[in-house]
Amino acid sequence: MTGPEVVTQRKAAVSVRGLTKTFGEGEYAVTALDAVEVDIRENEFFTLLGPSGCGKTTLLRLIAGFELPTHGVIALEGRDISALPPHRRPINTVFQSYALFPHMTVAENIGFGLRMLGKPAAEIRQTTERMLALVQLEAMAGRRTDQLSGGQQQRVALARALAPAPKVLLLDEPLAALDLKLRKNMQLELKSLQAETGITFVFVTHDQEEALTMSDRIAVMKSGRILQIGSPRDIYDRPTHRFVADFIGDINILDGTIESLDNGIASVRLKDGTAVLAQPGTATAARPGAASIAIRPENVRLAQAGETPTVSGTVENVVYFGAATNLHIRLATGEQMVIRNPGAVEEGRYRPGATIGAVLPPELIRVLE
Amino acid sequence: MSKQDDTVALAAALEHNRRRERLTRFWLLAPALLIILAISILPLGITVVYSFLTPGTYGGVTWEFSTDSYVQFLFQRDIFDDTLVFNSAYLSIFLRSIGLALGATIGALILGFPTAYFIATKPREQRNLWLFLITLPFWTNLLIRTYAMLLIIRDEGIINLVLMKSGILSSPLAILYTDTAVFIGLIYSFLPFMVLPIYASLEKIDFSLVEAGYDLYANRLKVLFHVIVPLAKPGLVAGGILVFIPALGAYITPELLGGGKKLMIGNMIAMQFGASRNWPFGSAAALILMALVVIVLLVNALATGREARGNG
Ligand SMILES: Nc1ncnc2c1ncn2[C@@H]1O[C@H](COP(=O)(O)OP(=O)(O)O)[C@@H](O)[C@H]1O
Ligand SMILES: [Mg+2]
Numbered sequence: 001m002t003g004p005e006v007v008t009q010r011k012a013a014v015s016v017r018g019l020t021k022t023f024g025e026g027e028y029a030v031t032a033l034d035a036v037e038v039d040i041r042e043n044e045f046f047t048l049l050g051p052s053g054c055g056k057t058t059l060l061r062l063i064a065g066f067e068l069p070t071h072g073v074i075a076l077e078g079r080d081i082s083a084l085p086p087h088r089r090p091i092n093t094v095f096q097s098y099a100l101f102p103h104m105t106v107a108e109n110i111g112f113g114l115r116m117l118g119k120p121a122a123e124i125r126q127t128t129e130r131m132l133a134l135v136q137l138e139a140m141a142g143r144r145t146d147q148l149s150g151g152q153q154q155r156v157a158l159a160r161a162l163a164p165a166p167k168v169l170l171l172d173e174p175l176a177a178l179d180l181k182l183r184k185n186m187q188l189e190l191k192s193l194q195a196e197t198g199i200t201f202v203f204v205t206h207d208q209e210e211a212l213t214m215s216d217r218i219a220v221m222k223s224g225r226i227l228q229i230g231s232p233r234d235i236y237d238r239p240t241h242r243f244v245a246d247f248i249g250d251i252n253i254l255d256g257t258i259e260s261l262d263n264g265i266a267s268v269r270l271k272d273g274t275a276v277l278a279q280p281g282t283a284t285a286a287r288p289g290a291a292s293i294a295i296r297p298e299n300v301r302l303a304q305a306g307e308t309p310t311v312s313g314t315v316e317n318v319v320y321f322g323a324a325t326n327l328h329i330r331l332a333t334g335e336q337m338v339i340r341n342p343g344a345v346e347e348g349r350y351r352p353g354a355t356i357g358a359v360l361p362p363e364l365i366r367v368l369e
Numbered sequence: 370m371s372k373q374d375d376t377v378a379l380a381a382a383l384e385h386n387r388r389r390e391r392l393t394r395f396w397l398l399a400p401a402l403l404i405i406l407a408i409s410i411l412p413l414g415i416t417v418v419y420s421f422l423t424p425g426t427y428g429g430v431t432w433e434f435s436t437d438s439y440v441q442f443l444f445q446r447d448i449f450d451d452t453l454v455f456n457s458a459y460l461s462i463f464l465r466s467i468g469l470a471l472g473a474t475i476g477a478l479i480l481g482f483p484t485a486y487f488i489a490t491k492p493r494e495q496r497n498l499w500l501f502l503i504t505l506p507f508w509t510n511l512l513i514r515t516y517a518m519l520l521i522i523r524d525e526g527i528i529n530l531v532l533m534k535s536g537i538l539s540s541p542l543a544i545l546y547t548d549t550a551v552f553i554g555l556i557y558s559f560l561p562f563m564v565l566p567i568y569a570s571l572e573k574i575d576f577s578l579v580e581a582g583y584d585l586y587a588n589r590l591k592v593l594f595h596v597i598v599p600l601a602k603p604g605l606v607a608g609g610i611l612v613f614i615p616a617l618g619a620y621i622t623p624e625l626l627g628g629g630k631k632l633m634i635g636n637m638i639a640m641q642f643g644a645s646r647n648w649p650f651g652s653a654a655a656l657i658l659m660a661l662v663v664i665v666l667l668v669n670a671l672a673t674g675r676e677a678r679g680n681g
Binding site: 064065066085086087088091092093095097099100101102103112113116117160161164 | 575577578580581582583584585586587588591595596599600602
């Protein structure tokens with residue numbers, strides 16, 4: 001655990017250090033967060049991604065102040081806010097259930113934060129109108145919230161949280177309750193809203209595609225820990241952990257042994273004796289010994305005539321999707337590998353049982369932790 | 370068979386079924402209708418009829434139409450020249466009763482809201498125990514409980530004993546047989562009627578609304594008044610009505626704790642059927658009380674209706 005010197009992070013809106021949260025006591029204790037460290041930068045769209053129960057909501061509630069940390073520090077723009085109650089943190093939340101006040105109109109909901117801050121009536125009215133315009137709900141100002149559709153309620157919740165111009169906006173799976181089409185629209189709207197307002201967004205989702213399309217950076221969580229933080233490209237192209245690689249997109253994972261490390265490039269021997277070069281993402285992954293390597297199906301190429309294949313195997317299945325074709329092959333190691341769009345595939349070119357060679361470009365193979 | 374014949378036959382069958390269903394429904398409803406008739410409409414009818422009759426000399430009524438009972442509520446007939454003189458005696462009993470009942474309602478609200486809030490914020494498995502404790506007094510007869518209250522507040526009662534033994538007071542607080550005693554007794558008797566509906570509506574509040582309040586810069590007090598109280602309003606109104614109405618018609622509490630000197634409507638009505646031997650006037654007073662209650666309920670219904678429409 002670090003003390004208040006957390007402060008010196010450059011351009012960090014929210015700094016989290018050694019954050020641990022345990023619910024319950026004794027044998028019933030659940031560790032929802034385990035020594036989490038993260039810096040969320042100013043003005044960025046930051047996403048917490050992970051399966052249900054991994055601690056995303058808990059981390060958000062700790063930042064909002066609804067829960068107090070068991071250990072660790074949360075700082076906002078360098079100031080330790082760990083002990084402040086929610087109403088004294090310039091951070092607002094968009095709740096998953098929206099939590100709109102049923103006894104107030106849309107406009108009253110949006111103005112609530114400013115009213116509680118004791119702002120003058122004229123300012124509250126102005127800001128409320130601006131927010132209504134921002135989320136395109138001018139016509140609904142006098143409505144009661146239960147007369148709105150799900151998408152409209154979502155926008156009111158957003159406007160209400162944005163109205164007091166918080167330093168950080170927390171969004172807990174805000175799109176989960178919307179149908180697919182509306183969700184796609186809201187994803188774009190949210191993204192442009194974030195750019196427009198310049199407010200730091202911390203967004204929670206368990207939908208990897210949503211995370212990839214919306215985020216500046218993503219933190220992938222598992223069982224109360226953050227495994228990897230990086231841009232969508234980092235996370236997709238350069239996963240550091242087997243869990244991350246598996247969780248996001250399709251990937252081929254092969255087992256092997258790291259034999260040597262040269263200039264940060266690992267030489268990995270596969271189970272059938274083939275040696276491949278691969279990039280370890282972390283120091284742990286680079287340790288000699290048993291290791292897993294991973295490559296995306298679209299990064300695997302069929303060997304051209306005269307080219308030495310990296311691995312070879314037998315075609316088991318050809319799966320045609322229209323936009324893409326997946327070739328499932330059984331390698332000599334006994335493991336399965338999927339190749340997406342293996343060059344121009346004429347109908348009937350690869351039949352099950354055919355032997356083929358595949359090229360795995362070393363710069364696209366990752367060694368996983 | 371033609372298609373048309375089929376349709377006609379079907380319609381006839383449906384009509385037959387429908388008639389049978391209606392008959393079944395009537396027989397199923399009959400017991401309930403009978404009970405409603407017996408316990409609510411019949412006694413009310415008798416009261417209405419009695420209020421327009423003439424008192425019998427030894428109680429009861431003589432079958433002679435008269436509106437005297439209603440006139441008597443506000444006026445006194447001069448024995449010599451039959452002129453009507455305004456008489457505020459009964460009106461003031463009504464006003465006093467309304468005042469006491471209102472006071473008791475407000476008192477119960479002030480005590481009941483925090484109590485209900487306390488219970489609603491306890492862990493779920495503890496709440497039933499607290500609710501049980503709240504309803505525990507109902508297991509004892511109101512008369513007994515009121516006697517117990519009498520023992521507590523009388524000059525030699527526990528309160529005065531403690532105050533005097535500890536040297537805070539040198540002479541006992543004379544609470545018994547005052548309006549204060551009636552007021553305390555009414556709150557005590559009807560407090561659960563306040564706590565339970567408020568609890569019911571507090572318990573239903575989505576806690577994320579409270580969190581949203583805190584999140585939007587409201588401190589505890591502001592969350593209480595801007596979020597919790599408005600959301601609990603149905604419970605507050607229901608509790609208010611459930612305390613005000615029985616308090617307005619209370620009989621035992623003012624009889625015992627008010628010492629029978631400070632009358633409330635209930636005692637006044639009882640007296641007409643007893644010592645005063647004026648059943649028609651007792652009936653009329655009971656109906657006026659009922660009219661008051663109906664007015665309270667109507668005002669509430671109108672207010673809630675307008676609110677729902679206003680927001681709509
Ligand atoms: N108030 C609580 N009491 C006990 N356990 C909790 C509480 N809140 C969360 N947990 C536990 O902490 C873990 C993380 O939960 P959560 O943060 O809600 O996950 P996520 O939002 O990623 O689905 C889960 O195992 C959950 O059961
Ligand atoms: Mg969650």
